[in-house]
Amino acid sequence: MKKVLVVDDSPTALMHLTNLLNGKGYNVSTAHDGAEALQKASQERPDLILLDVVMPGANGFQVCRQLKNDDTTKDIKVILVTSKDQKSDRFWGLKQGADAYITKPYEDADLLQNVANYL
Secondary structure, X not given: OOEEEEEXXXXXXXXXXXXXXXXXXXXXXXXXXXXXXXXXXHHHOOOEEEEEOOOOOXXXXXXXXXXXXXXXXXXXXXXXXXXXXXXXXXXXXXXXXXXEEEEOOOOHHHHHHHHHHHO
């Protein structure tokens, strides 16, 4: 069973994504901020991380860069999921090592297709 770490400071977003991914048979864990995400990524070694950009403390761009610069987590696929929809945001997200960039609001089917593509 593929492991997915969902990182978002919104309890509603966490619940929605957890239910959506559990319904498709993924093993889901969650983190509420960047520090918790880095800790869980290192300990749990998920196959994929869905990472919000706008969070308190370290933002998703910073977390992604730290994940990709760490030998233990650099191979984990990262999809940034965010309301930041400017071309510059997408550019910087991919520049930090993200594998994909999805803007909110998104269609569940599109998100699930991206998850399946990267797993």
